Amino acid sequence: MRLGLVAALAASLLLAACGADTKPSALPTEGVTDAMLAAPPEGEWLSYGRDYAEQRFSPLTEVSDQTVSKLGLAWSADLDTARGQEATPLMHDGVLYVSTAWSMVKAYDAKTGALKWSYDPKVPRETLPVACCDAVNRGVALYGDKVYIATLDGYLVALNQKDGSVAWRSEVVPDHQSYTITGAPRIAGGKVLIGSGGAEYRARGFIAAYDWATGKQLWRFHTVPGDPAKGFEDKAMETAAKTWGGDWWKLGGGGTVWDAITYDAKDNLVLFGTGNAEPWNPGANGRNKVGDAANGDNLYTSSIVAVNADTGEYVWHFQETPEDRWDFDSDAQITLAELTIDGRQRHVIMHAPKNGYFYILDAKTGQFLSATPWTQITWSTAMDPKTGRPTINPDARYEQTGKLWVSLPGAGGAHSWHPQSYSPKTGLMYLPANVAGFPYMAAKNWKESPIGFQTAQDSAAVALPAIEAVRQQTLAATTGALVAWDPVAKKEAWRVPYKGPWNGGTLATAGNLVFQGTAAEQFAAYTADTGKLLWSFPTQSGVIAAPMTYAIGGEQYVAVLTGWGGVWDIAPGLLSSKSGIPRNISRLLVFKLGGTAKLPPAPPLNKLVLDPPAFTGTDAQAAHGADVYGRYCSVCHGDAAIAGALNPDLRRSGAIEHADAFKAIVIGGALHQGGMISWKQVVSPDDAEAIRQYVIKRANEDKALGGP
Ligand code: HEC
Numbered sequence: 125m126r127l128g129l130v131a132a133l134a135a136s137l138l139l140a141a142c143g144a145d146t147k148p149s150a151l152p153t154e155g156v157t158d159a160m161l162a163a164p165p166e167g168e169w170l171s172y173g174r175d176y177a178e179q180r181f182s183p184l185t186e187v188s189d190q191t192v193s194k195l196g197l198a199w200s201a202d203l204d205t206a207r208g209q210e211a212t213p214l215m216h217d218g219v220l221y222v223s224t225a226w227s228m229v230k231a232y233d234a235k236t237g238a239l240k241w242s243y244d245p246k247v248p249r250e251t252l253p254v255a256c257c258d259a260v261n262r263g264v265a266l267y268g269d270k271v272y273i274a275t276l277d278g279y280l281v282a283l284n285q286k287d288g289s290v291a292w293r294s295e296v297v298p299d300h301q302s303y304t305i306t307g308a309p310r311i312a313g314g315k316v317l318i319g320s321g322g323a324e325y326r327a328r329g330f331i332a333a334y335d336w337a338t339g340k341q342l343w344r345f346h347t348v349p350g351d352p353a354k355g356f357e358d359k360a361m362e363t364a365a366k367t368w369g370g371d372w373w374k375l376g377g378g379g380t381v382w383d384a385i386t387y388d389a390k391d392n393l394v395l396f397g398t399g400n401a402e403p404w405n406p407g408a409n410g411r412n413k414v415g416d417a418a419n420g421d422n423l424y425t426s427s428i429v430a431v432n433a434d435t436g437e438y439v440w441h442f443q444e445t446p447e448d449r450w451d452f453d454s455d456a457q458i459t460l461a462e463l464t465i466d467g468r469q470r471h472v473i474m475h476a477p478k479n480g481y482f483y484i485l486d487a488k489t490g491q492f493l494s495a496t497p498w499t500q501i502t503w504s505t506a507m508d509p510k511t512g513r514p515t516i517n518p519d520a521r522y523e524q525t526g527k528l529w530v531s532l533p534g535a536g537g538a539h540s541w542h543p544q545s546y547s548p549k550t551g552l553m554y555l556p557a558n559v560a561g562f563p564y565m566a567a568k569n570w571k572e573s574p575i576g577f578q579t580a581q582d583s584a585a586v587a588l589p590a591i592e593a594v595r596q597q598t599l600a601a602t603t604g605a606l607v608a609w610d611p612v613a614k615k616e617a618w619r620v621p622y623k624g625p626w627n628g629g630t631l632a633t634a635g636n637l638v639f640q641g642t643a644a645e646q647f648a649a650y651t652a653d654t655g656k657l658l659w660s661f662p663t664q665s666g667v668i669a670a671p672m673t674y675a676i677g678g679e680q681y682v683a684v685l686t687g688w689g690g691v692w693d694i695a696p697g698l699l700s701s702k703s704g705i706p707r708n709i710s711r712l713l714v715f716k717l718g719g720t721a722k723l724p725p726a727p728p729l730n731k732l733v734l735d736p737p738a739f740t741g742t743d744a745q746a747a748h749g750a751d752v753y754g755r756y757c758s759v760c761h762g763d764a765a766i767a768g769a770l771n772p773d774l775r776r777s778g779a780i781e782h783a784d785a786f787k788a789i790v791i792g793g794a795l796h797q798g799g800m801i802s803w804k805q806v807v808s809p810d811d812a813e814a815i816r817q818y819v820i821k822r823a824n825e826d827k828a829l830g831g832p
Contacts, residue, residue, distance in 0.1 A: 146435050148314030149337035152268030155285070156216060158313060161267075162389055167675030169215045172263050172308040173543065174672070176389050177460040180545035181632045182673045186680035187717060188635030192649045192659045196719030198681060199237030201230070203710040207770055208668060208689020211263040212308070212543065212629070213712070214271075215674035219285070220683065222712055223261045223308075227275035230712075231288060235676050237714060241288035245275045252799030253575065255304040256324045256759070257691035258770065259799075262383065262541065263308030265316065267336050274305040274318045280334055282316075292339035301575075302326040302376065312387040312394060312433045315342055319381025323399045323453075324577045329379030329425070331396050333436060343436030347398045347424045348377035360438035364423035370410030372422070375578055377411070378402035379425035383455040383541045390471060391488045393430045393439060397454040397477065401425035404451050404535075405566045407523030408580035412447045421446040426454045428475060428483075430490060440490035445479045446513065449523065450503060450564065451535035451579075452479040457543050459553070460487055463612055465494075474611055476544060476555055478537025481507065481514070484611060496614045498607065499538040499557055503531045523566040528586060534562020536625065536692060543629035543670040545638070550608075550652045552617050554638045557605045558625035560699070561598075567755075574805050576756045583754030587764040588698055590825040595698060602702050606630065606640055608655055618655035624702030626692035628684070629670025641667025641684055643692075643703035647713065664726040665709035668692075682715045693770050697763030698831075705729060705832070706769040732832035737781050739824050741817030749818025752811045756803055765822040775823035786816045 151158060156170055164170045166183050174180050187195060203209065207225035214221045220234040226247050231240040252259060255276055265272040270282045270291055278297030283290060296318055297303035302325035309318045315333035323329065329347035334340065349356055349365040351373040356362045368377070384397035401422040406412040412420030426445035431438055445452040454477040463472050465484070472493065473485040480501040484493040492512035504514035522529035542556040563586035570580040588598060604625035608617040628641035632652055641647045647667060648660040666688030673682045687710035693700050700706055707729065739746075753765065760771045767773035779786050788794045790812045793802030807815070826832075 146342045148335045148342060151314045152336070155269040156266045161311060169213070169672045169674050170266050171214065172212055172265070172310060173386070173457060173459070176387050178386050178457055179459055179461065179548070180543055180630070180670065181547050181634070183634045184673055184675055184680045185633070185635045186675070187633070187637065187673070187682060189637060189651050189658060191717055192637060194717045195649070195659055195682070195715050197661070197721040197723065198714045198716040198719040199721050200714065200723060201232060201237055201239065201712045203687070203712065206687065206708045206710050208258040208260045208693060208708070209685040209687030209710050210260040210306070210541070210669050210690060211685055212670045212672050213683050213685070214264060214266055215672070216266050218676055221264050221266065221271050222685065223264050223273055224710065225259045225261060225687070225689070227261045227273055229264055229271065229273050229283060229288065232712070234674060234681065243273070243283055243288040245273070245279065245281060247276045249799040250796055250801050251277045251300070251304060253801050254301060254325060255306070256321060256577070257306070258689050258694055260306050260690055262306060265309040265311050267311045267316070270336065272309045272316050274307060274309050276304050276306065278303050278305055278320065280309065280316060280318055280339065282339060294334055294339040294341065296320065296332060307383045307385070310385045310387060311336065315433065317385050317394060319385065319396065321380050321382035321399070322376070323378030323380045323402045324579055326376040326578060327378060327380050327402070328373070328376040329381055329398055331381045331385065331394070331431070345431050345436045345438065347379035347381060347429065348422070349373070358438060366418040367414065367421040367423045368411055369413040369420060372409065372411040375402055375409060375572065377422070377425070381455070384458045386458040386460060387433065388460060388487050392433045393487070394433045395428060395430050395458050395473065395487070397456060397458060397475070398424055398427050398429060399453040399455050400451045401448045403578050403580040404449055404564070405523050405570070405580035406447065406449050407566050408570045419446070422448065426452050426477070428454060428458065428473065428485065428490070442485055442490045442492060442512065444477050444481065444483060447516070449521070450531055450562070453477065453537070455541060456537070456539050457541070459544060459546050461546055461548065465612060474546065474553060476539045476553070478533060478540060479503070480533045480538040482609060482611065483512070494614060498555070498609055498616065499559065500532050522564045526566065528563055528565045530561045530563045532561045533558065534560050536560050536562065536696070542627070542668060545630040545632040547632040547652050549634060549636070551612060552608045552610055552652065554630040554632055555607045555609055556627050556629060556640065557607045559603045559605065560625045561601060575803070576806060577759055583758050584750040587750065587754060587758070590764070590822070590829060592829055599699065599702060602699050604643065606638070606650070606655070620650060620655055620657070622703070626668060626690070628667040631671040631673060633673060639671045639682060639684070641669070641671065641686065643688065643706070645704065647671070647684055661715070663713065664723060665711070666703065666706055679716055684713055686711045686713060689770050693768035694760050695758065695763065697766040700762065700768035705732065708769045732776070734775060734823055734827040734832065736775060736820050736823030736827060739817065739821045741814070741821070745814045746818045746821045748811070749814035749816070752807060753815050753818055756806060757815065765819050766826070774819045775826065780816055780819050780823070783813055783816060787812050790815070
């Protein structure tokens with residue numbers, strides 16, 4: 125009773141505090157203003173999705189289906205980091221602003237490519253094991269005379285556009301053991317909006333608003349309820365708590381806001397997507413087991429949520445994946461558009477999250493309008509056309525069956541963060557699609573650990589076996605595509621099939637073009653209405669970022685970052701090579717009509733030799749090694765000890781030749797400055813030796829199969 129009273133008091137105080145000073149400093153009247161963000165000048169690209177609606181549609185037409193065959197490289201710039209490059213460059217007043225891996229920022233003369241300044245927040249490389257999906261960054265924001273970057277280690281930094289000097293720096297994350305930031309900040313009426321990642325660790329999702337001029341926090345909205353004993357911050361948390369069981373708050377609950385943030389200026393709402401519930405396996409802490417009066421939906425995870433842009437107060441939510449256990453983030457970009465649906469003009473949200481459905485919601489109220497499967501879905505067998513609630517395939521509740529469940533889509537998503545684009549001219553949405561299943565299996569007797577993933581999956585049990593037929597079958601089933609989706613007709617207009625998944629984001633232009641880079645090292649232009657390939661350029665490296673376009677003095681440019689990486693490079697083992705052996709050459713490429721610049725000759729593809737020492741361990745030791753490897757190492761060094769381009773492939777590492785050298789790295793932390801921390805908190809010397817024997821065994825198996 126008394127506890128409840130204190131909690132209510134604390135909550136009302138919190139609310140009062142939040143209501144009182146959520147007003148930002150006077151808005152800028154020079155530089156990038158709110159009016160410009162709402163209606164960007166034709167030749168500029170001022171925010172992540174180009175405009176508030178985040179359509180990534182450019183009205184420029186100089187480069188068109190008629191002229192694109194003359195597109196050539198205008199200039200390029202090599203980046204000083206070789207990890208995944210996910211950012212969309214921004215262009216204002218002749219300057220191109222780019223963020224790179226490790227949250228660095230560069231400003232280039234957009235016409236010549238001359239570097240004006242660069243900023244390095246010096247993110248500790250030891251942050252890598254806290255970041256689920258590589259040291260990536262998806263972009264900066266522009267406002268007034270500032271450029272904003274959110275850093276991997278959890279800070280929001282305002283730089284002066286003129287020279288890159290730091291204006292202010294604010295700590296956004298509650299701690300640095302579980303939270304990282306990879307998303308691009310968005311701006312709404314003087315407020316810089318940002319969330320975080322971390323739902324594979326111990327994160328409680330949130331989105332926060334900061335004063336553009338001072339860096340002071342104005343409001344913060346949590347996406348999942350905290351410890352009830354401490355009182356709920358608001359009514360929304362109290363409501364959400366009824367959908368959680370066990371002591372969910374101890375692991376944070378997840379629901380992190382790591383990508384999609386869209387400002388709906390019409391309704392003054394901040395719309396954002398939330399991530400997976402944690403741990404992935406709900407059996408591990410009973411988070412989805414609640415009493416009869418409630419359900420185990422785990423609000424507001426895997427949802428779109430709308431809050432008041434001025435105060436951060438809850439307005440509505442729509443959950444796309446109830447009782448998530450598949451890592452089905454709803455963080456994919458949220459696009460606004462005016463569509464005519466059933467004869468009625470509507471202001472809608474279009475969203476294609478990981479779970480494989482394409483959603484249309486009323487932007488103001490969150491009212492469900494439709495959800496259409498746009499790719500093969502196995503985890504859900506039906507969709508309620510009135511409520512938008514999916515029927516879950518009972519087999520997909522893998523913690524209840526105790527069996528392996530291979531889901532389509534998988535944890536990589538039918539569509540993840542790779543930005544989509546929408547052309548109001550064609551009425552089509554251009555989606556980078558992944559067709560990739562994922563095996564889920566609940567870990568038995570799982571306990572949380574001080575470091576590493578807290579997904580409660582049995583990664584060793586589901587590792588791809590070294591059986592040629594199984595490998596070929598799995599590889600064949602793993603593909604990708606560029607899909608043009610008609611949201612009104614609710615059907616596919618056209619599709620370009622790709623060999624593998626994890627291709628780049630898309631850009632649509634009024635020149636009847638769609639641009640996209642691919643995992644297979646090409647940057648291509650297609651006709652927007654029919655999907656005909658008109659032009660392509662060999663990029664020497666896989667592309668995952670989205671292109672953008674701008675014009676200076678009437679001349680149109682198209683820019684894109686190259687640099688394969690992100691989670692699909694580091695985690696899925698053999699499958700990361702589906703489009704070709706992945707390599708990372710991190711560069712900024714800028715094209716224009718008649719461009720004649722050349723890239724340096726491509727370095728030869730690495731010769732991949734497997735020459736492991738003989739296996740001297742016991743089978744029991746290797747099996748134990750597989751377990752520890754699956755729990756702590758596979759997320760970076762790859763499923764079944766097969767790595768991508770970014771992290772060392774342990775099967776080919778000299779370190780596996782000597783037990784002591786291996787221990788010096790894994791337990792002694794000899795390579796911590798490169799992001800390979802000491803795992804001594806969770807890996808004993810015997811465990812390390814078991815991992816070494818497991819890797820040697822795996823290497824010999826693959827050598828026998830003649831594989832790389
Ligand atoms: C967060 C990502 C990450 C995780 C998780 C991780 N590593 Fe690493 N590991 C790296 C990186 C990055 C390097 C390269 C460091 C460098 O070269 O400075 C590396 C290097 C190594 C090397 C040296 C390889 C070489 O040839 O240079 C070994 C051995 C190794 N890791 C073993 C392990 C083991 C065993 C585990 C699990 C207990 C593990 N790693 C977990 C990222 C990771």
